[in-house]
Amino acid sequence: MKPPLRIAIAGLGTVGLGTVQLLQRNAELLAARAGRRLVIAAAAAREERRQRGVDLSGIRWFADAAAMARDPEIDAVVEVIGGSEGIAHDVVAGAIAAGKHVVSANKALLAHHGAALSRAAEAAGVALHFEAAVAGGIPILKALREGLAANNVTRIYGILNGTCNYILTEMRESGRDFAAVLSDAQRLGYAEADPSFDIDGVDAAHKLALLAAVAFGNAVDFAGVHVEGIRHVSALDIEFAAELGYRIKLLGLARLTPHGLEQRVHACMVPRSTPIAHVDGVFNAVVVEGDFVGRVMLEGRGAGAQPTASAVVADLIDIARGRWSQGFTVPAAALEARPAAPMARHIGAYYVRLMVVDRPGVIADVAAALRDEQVSMEQMIQRGRAPGEAVPVVLTTHETEEAAMRRAIERIDRLDSVLEPVRVIRVEAL
Amino acid sequence: MKPPLRIAIAGLGTVGLGTVQLLQRNAELLAARAGRRLVIAAAAAREERRQRGVDLSGIRWFADAAAMARDPEIDAVVEVIGGSEGIAHDVVAGAIAAGKHVVSANKALLAHHGAALSRAAEAAGVALHFEAAVAGGIPILKALREGLAANNVTRIYGILNGTCNYILTEMRESGRDFAAVLSDAQRLGYAEADPSFDIDGVDAAHKLALLAAVAFGNAVDFAGVHVEGIRHVSALDIEFAAELGYRIKLLGLARLTPHGLEQRVHACMVPRSTPIAHVDGVFNAVVVEGDFVGRVMLEGRGAGAQPTASAVVADLIDIARGRWSQGFTVPAAALEARPAAPMARHIGAYYVRLMVVDRPGVIADVAAALRDEQVSMEQMIQRGRAPGEAVPVVLTTHETEEAAMRRAIERIDRLDSVLEPVRVIRVEAL
Numbered sequence: 001m002k003p004p005l006r007i008a009i010a011g012l013g014t015v016g017l018g019t020v021q022l023l024q025r026n027a028e029l030l031a032a033r034a035g036r037r038l039v040i041a042a043a044a045a046r047e048e049r050r051q052r053g054v055d056l057s058g059i060r061w062f063a064d065a066a067a068m069a070r071d072p073e074i075d076a077v078v079e080v081i082g083g084s085e086g087i088a089h090d091v092v093a094g095a096i097a098a099g100k101h102v103v104s105a106n107k108a109l110l111a112h113h114g115a116a117l118s119r120a121a122e123a124a125g126v127a128l129h130f131e132a133a134v135a136g137g138i139p140i141l142k143a144l145r146e147g148l149a150a151n152n153v154t155r156i157y158g159i160l161n162g163t164c165n166y167i168l169t170e171m172r173e174s175g176r177d178f179a180a181v182l183s184d185a186q187r188l189g190y191a192e193a194d195p196s197f198d199i200d201g202v203d204a205a206h207k208l209a210l211l212a213a214v215a216f217g218n219a220v221d222f223a224g225v226h227v228e229g230i231r232h233v234s235a236l237d238i239e240f241a242a243e244l245g246y247r248i249k250l251l252g253l254a255r256l257t258p259h260g261l262e263q264r265v266h267a268c269m270v271p272r273s274t275p276i277a278h279v280d281g282v283f284n285a286v287v288v289e290g291d292f293v294g295r296v297m298l299e300g301r302g303a304g305a306q307p308t309a310s311a312v313v314a315d316l317i318d319i320a321r322g323r324w325s326q327g328f329t330v331p332a333a334a335l336e337a338r339p340a341a342p343m344a345r346h347i348g349a350y351y352v353r354l355m356v357v358d359r360p361g362v363i364a365d366v367a368a369a370l371r372d373e374q375v376s377m378e379q380m381i382q383r384g385r386a387p388g389e390a391v392p393v394v395l396t397t398h399e400t401e402e403a404a405m406r407r408a409i410e411r412i413d414r415l416d417s418v419l420e421p422v423r424v425i426r427v428e429a430l
Numbered sequence: 431m432k433p434p435l436r437i438a439i440a441g442l443g444t445v446g447l448g449t450v451q452l453l454q455r456n457a458e459l460l461a462a463r464a465g466r467r468l469v470i471a472a473a474a475a476r477e478e479r480r481q482r483g484v485d486l487s488g489i490r491w492f493a494d495a496a497a498m499a500r501d502p503e504i505d506a507v508v509e510v511i512g513g514s515e516g517i518a519h520d521v522v523a524g525a526i527a528a529g530k531h532v533v534s535a536n537k538a539l540l541a542h543h544g545a546a547l548s549r550a551a552e553a554a555g556v557a558l559h560f561e562a563a564v565a566g567g568i569p570i571l572k573a574l575r576e577g578l579a580a581n582n583v584t585r586i587y588g589i590l591n592g593t594c595n596y597i598l599t600e601m602r603e604s605g606r607d608f609a610a611v612l613s614d615a616q617r618l619g620y621a622e623a624d625p626s627f628d629i630d631g632v633d634a635a636h637k638l639a640l641l642a643a644v645a646f647g648n649a650v651d652f653a654g655v656h657v658e659g660i661r662h663v664s665a666l667d668i669e670f671a672a673e674l675g676y677r678i679k680l681l682g683l684a685r686l687t688p689h690g691l692e693q694r695v696h697a698c699m700v701p702r703s704t705p706i707a708h709v710d711g712v713f714n715a716v717v718v719e720g721d722f723v724g725r726v727m728l729e730g731r732g733a734g735a736q737p738t739a740s741a742v743v744a745d746l747i748d749i750a751r752g753r754w755s756q757g758f759t760v761p762a763a764a765l766e767a768r769p770a771a772p773m774a775r776h777i778g779a780y781y782v783r784l785m786v787v788d789r790p791g792v793i794a795d796v797a798a799a800l801r802d803e804q805v806s807m808e809q810m811i812q813r814g815r816a817p818g819e820a821v822p823v824v825l826t827t828h829e830t831e832e833a834a835m836r837r838a839i840e841r842i843d844r845l846d847s848v849l850e851p852v853r854v855i856r857v858e859a860l
Contacts, residue, residue, distance in 0.1 A: 022580055022722050032647070032760050033579045131577070137723035139577025146576075146753075147561070147569025149463045150452055150743035217462070275729055278708045292452050293567035293730060293740035299705060300726035310723035313580035323576075323753035330462050 004037035005320040008074040008100075010065040010091045011081035012045035015105050015132070018305030019078060019312050020054045030313065034320035038313070044068045069095035076101040076127075076319050078312055084108035096120045096128065101324070103315040105132035105308055107206035114210065114220040119332040127324035129315035134207045135160060135284045137307025138300040139314060144214045144288065145329045151290025153215040157253035157430070158286035159279050160207040160265075162302045163198035164230050164250040166190045168238070168267075169280040172247065177235045190282060200229035201250065201265040208252030211286065212263050216256060216338075217330050221263070224340030225252075228266035232423060237353060240381070240394045241269055241425075244351070247277045248425065260339035262346065269351050269427040276430065287430070344403040349378070349427035351396050354412065355420040358382075358391045362417040369411035370397070373404045390419050396427060434467040435750040438504040438530075440495040440521045441511035442475035445535050445562070448735030449508060449742050450484045460743065464750035468743070474498045499525035506531040506557075506749050508742055514538035526550045526558065531754070533745040535562035535738055541636035544643065544650040549762040557754035559745035564637045565590060565714045567737025568730040569744060574644045574718065575759045581720025583645040587683035587860070588716035589709050590637040590695075592732045593628035594660050594680040596620045598668070598697075599710040602677065607665045620712060630659035631680065631695040638682030641716065642693050646686060646768075647760050651693070654770030655682075658696035662853060667783060670811065670824045671699055671855075674781070677707045678855065690769035692776065699781050699857040706860065717860070774833040779808070779857035781826050784842065785850040788812075788821045792847040799841035800827070803834045820849050826857060 007023070009016050023030065023040055031037045043056060044065035062068035069077045069091045077095040079102060081088040088109050095102050096117065104110060110117070110130050121128035131141045135158065144153070159165050163185065170181045182199065185191035197203050209222040230250050241248045246269040254263045270277045275297050279285040284302025289295050301307035318324045328335060356362045363380065370377055376398040384391055397405070409422050437453070439446050453460065453470055461467045473486060474495035492498035499507045499521045507525040509532060511518040518539050525532050526547065534540060540547070540560050551558035561571045565588065574583070589595050593615065600611045612629065615621035627633050639652040660680050671678050676699040684693045700707045705727050709715040714732025719725050731737035748754045758765060786792045793810065800807055806828040814821055827835070839852050 018722075026580060026582060026721070029582060030580065032764055033575075137578075137720075138726060139573050142572065142577040143569050145463075146748060147572040147744050148567075148740065149747050150456060150460065150740045152456060152459060275705075275708060278705060290567075290740060291456070292448075292736040292743075294734075294737055296568060296728070296730035298726070298728050301724045304724075306722040307724055310578065310580045310720065313722075314577050317579050318576060321755070323755065325751070325753065334462060 002036040004039040005034070005316065006039055006041035006073060006075045007078060007316060008042040008068050008071065009040060009078045009080065010044050010068065011079065012043060013080065014305045015080040015308045015312070016045070017054055018309035019080065020056070022309040022313050024055065030317065034317045036320050038316055038320060041074055042068050042071065066090040066094045069100060070098040074100055076103065076316060079104040079106055080312070082106055082108065084112040089113060092117055093120065096124050096126055099124055099126060101127040101319045103312055103319070104130045105312055107133040107203070107210060111206035111209045111220060111222040114213065114327070115332070115335070118327040121327065122332050127319050128327045129318065129324060130210065130327065131315050132308045132311035134210050135286055136300070136302040136304065137310045138284060138286060138298045138302065139311065140211070140286045140298050141214055143298060145325050148288055148290055148293055148296065149329070151292050153288060153290055155253070155255040155289040156211055156215045156286065157251050158211070159249055159276060159284050160204040160252045160302065161198050161250060162282035162284055163191045163195065164204070165280070165284070166282045167199070168230060168233065168248055168250065171235060172238050175235055178231065178233060199231060201227040204250060204252045204265045208254060208263055208265055211252070212254035212261060213328050215254065215288070216261060217328065217335055218261055219335045219337050221261065221340060224261065224263055226264040226266070226343045230267050233267050236392060237423065237425060240353065243381070244396065245272050246270055246427070247272055249276065251428065253428070257341045259341040259345045262341035264343065267425050269425050270430060274430045346402040347399055348402070349397055349399050349429070350405050351394065351425040351427050352409070353423040354393045354418050355390050356393050357417045357419065358386050358389055359417065363393065365415050365417065366412055369415070370408050372411065373408035375400045375404055375408045432466040434469040435464070435746065436469055436471035436503060436505045437508060437746060438472040438498050438501065439470060439508045439510065440474050440498065441509065442473060443510065444735045445510040445738045445742070446475070447484055448739035449510065452739040452743050454485065460747065464747045466750050468746055468750060471504055472498050472501065496520040496524045499530065500528040504530055506533065506746060509534040509536055510742070512536055512538065514542040519543060522547055523550065526554050526556055529554055529556060531557040531749045533742055533749070534560045535742055537563040537633070537636035537640060541639045541650060541652040544640065544757070545762070545765070548757040552756065552762050557749050558757045559748065559754060560640065560757065561745050562738045562741035564640050565716055566730070566732040566734065567740045568714060568716060568728045568732065569741065570641070570716045570728050571644055573728060575755050578718055578720055578723055578726065579759070581722050583718060583720055585683070585685040585719040586641055586645045586716065587681050588641070589679055589706060589714050590634040590682045590732065591628050591680060592712035592714055593621045593625065594634070595710065595714070596712045597629070598660060598663065598678055598680065601665060602668050605665055608661065608663060629661060631657040634680060634682045634695045638684060638693055638695055641682070642684035642691060643758050645684065645718070646691060647758065647765055648691055649765045649767050651691065651770060654691065654693055656694040656696070656773045660697050663697050666822060667853065667855060670783065673811065674826065675702050676700055676857070677702055679706065681858065683858070687771045689771040689775045692771040694773065697855050699855050700860060704860045776832040777829055778832070779827055779829050779859070780835050781824065781855045781857050783853040784823045784848050785820050786823050787847045787849065788816050788819055789847065793823065795845050795847065796842055799845070800838050802841065803838035805830045805834055805838045
């Protein structure tokens with residue numbers, strides 16, 4: 001058997017401790033599958049040797065994670081500190097410069113600095129793997145780089161944030177509104193005290209930027225992601241979605257268009273007949289559409305200590321075996337730098353919800369606004385009657401360019417009989 | 431760039447031609463991802479140079495596939511002939527003996543001879559990969575060997591036969607009976623003229639034996655698979671399943687039990703709330719339960735020229751990159767040879783359907799038969815009334831040992847008021 005792979009773990013939060021636990025508990029299995037032992041040689045965290053429920057005896061302790069990453073007795077560094085700058089960046093960049101393989105679960109770091117770091121790793125001849133950074137335990141990056149590598153990917157999309165999916169699922173099942181469900185989710189630990197990273201779509205956008213880069217051989221372009229969250233999704237929208245045969249999901253979607261690489265994260269109306277509509281609760285899923293394989297979906301737990309550790313350690317096994325591949329599939333020099341497709345050029349269908357005064361002529365005004373912008377209506381629902389009072393009206397459109405849709409919405413927003421800002425949710429043809 | 435990988439294709443049926451098409455159409459992409467060109471150097475098929483809709487000019491033609499497999503100008507052999515014996519076996523064994531890497535889509539061959547062939551490949555230092563043999567385009571073997579390799583797999587199960595899933599889906603959606611749907615499926619090309627390999631569960635059993643071997647590090651044990659098909663599933667069962675909150679799926683399932691490796695293929699009642707219940711039509715899906723990752727599901731097309739070619743070529747890319755892993759994850763010497771767990775020791779719940787004379791006392795007799803074998807009833811449905819005539823009665827049990835269930839069924843079958851053989855479908859807790 002080859003000599004052990006000596007691993008340093010930078011960060012002993014949830015994921016770091018899960019990784020320690022996995023490496024210890026499944027040590028024999030891992031040695032058989034890796035062809036050598038995976039040994040935790042060192043660890044670093046802010047607070048020294050706090051009791052953490054795992055046995056850290058015999059492991060060298062570093063107060064300075066960056067120093068640990070350069071230590072000559074280390075072969076591979078696991079970075080599970082988090083954050084796009086600062087110490088996490090120092091650890092990863094330093095480890096690569098010192099010729100160490102790196103496994104990172106840090107989506108923010110890779111979304112912002114993945115291109116530069118992968119160039120550095122390539123130059124140093126070391127692995128920079130980050131399976132755990134996208135969709136937790138789901139081995140989607142390996143699937144894109146290897147299992148589905150024979151395909152031109154035509155589109156990729158997924159449920160990339162478990163917090164949002166939990167909230168939207170709960171809203172659907174309970175009929176309650178966003179704020180109530182969010183506060184429950186916080187109490188249950190499914191949402192952070194400051195939930196904005198999740199519910200405003202930033203976390204999903206980090207992951208989408210990585211997925212799109214791997215799938216399309218593009219340099220990571222986080223700045224090119226159009227990002228919206230789920231704060232504006234109401235119980236009423238979820239009810240109408242059901243009536244129209246949809247479910248509302250926060251998706252990240254990417255595809256190549258004539259205008260460049262389209263990357264977008266926002267709430268979507270998803271046909272109930274598609275597999276991803278049935279991915280509920282904290283589960284994540286990613287759908288890959290390839291020119292030969294057709295549609296493939298991978299579903300699993302997108303967060304949590306143990307699923308994330310599963311992905312971290314899978315990367316370590318590949319490194320131990322010497323069968324790691326380039327982080328973004330192809331050499332850095334071969335990565336494209338396509339322009340970001342502007343959202344104004346997006347073509348799609350739309351769900352539009354209005355609160356209007358229930359009186360004759362209102363629908364005619366709305367229809368005229370759509371017509372004036374060449375937007376074609378597919379269906380319209382006005383449920384209940386309350387003459388002279390506010391009632392919701394919902395309509396869906398055929399495919400149209402987003403710029404035209406925005407102009408139509410501006411017109412509608414200006415109508416006297418429209419009482420609240422118009423709500424729009426994109427309808428996806430999946 | 432490294433020299434090209436010179437590929438020989440043995441068999442130019444649907445999958446062989448799909449593979450040729452993929453290697454030609456995506457040649458540039460494949461070269462970028464493999465770091466070298468994948469070149470079709472030779473091909474062999476029964477009928478020479480029949481027009482096949484792909485360009486075979488410049489490719490060496492062999493009438494004798496086994497001779498081609500030994501040719502010194504070949505680096506890797508793709509075996510897509512099919513069949514567990516004869517020429518397919520000669521090609522694979524001969525290629526390995528001649529030091530060639532092998533990629534096979536042949537589940538029958540691998541289910542019967544996978545252990546011996548993988549030992550031979552290991553001794554020769556060549557790859558024997560067979561991603562395409564299990565669930566077509568879904569990269570499940572790679573996921574088990576690599577992406578989920580950090581986990582002890584606790585259970586694996588899946589929809590492994592698209593023909594059966596198509597038939598069961600159609601039966602559910604149309605309310606028609608098995609024979610009618612089968613004959614439509616044959617007309618549409620979703621079922622073979624002789625459909626027995628598919629509908630009697632043999633094809634799914636081949637795939638399950640391979641999945642179980644890779645997931646549990648066991649020597650392939652096709653003989654140890656308990657196999658039942660779907661011929662006995664009636665429209666009535668599908669209707670009752672819906673009423674009880676289930677869908678009927680042909681699953682292959684494997685897990686380790688105190689009695690050995692349990693491998694079984696049969697129709698199952700699957701709770702409608704589980705993801706696999708929503709995998710419909712010709713789609714396949716595999717669920718892996720791991721001790722750290724939890725539940726992961728992969729879904730996609732399990733057959734067809736293009737999805738299968740996607741899997742074949744992914745294996746070729748790995749070979750071209752030199753990053754292939756052992757076919758069954760660990761060295762042949764490390765594979766276990768666990769006994770097959772007898773079905774009589776299986777513990778599970780059961781759905782039981784009877785046709786009985788509608789008269790007082792019948793249910794009491796049935797209940798007594800169950801009680802006498804210590805089988806606990808969960809619920810019972812008798813819908814409609816037709817005094818003195820035949821009516822269906824359906825019941826479900828709590829978990830019980832299969833041996834006890836079989837004894838209870840024998841008792842029930844002997845009752846005068848029971849008019850047809852009792853139908854039993856296992857209920858799976860997923």
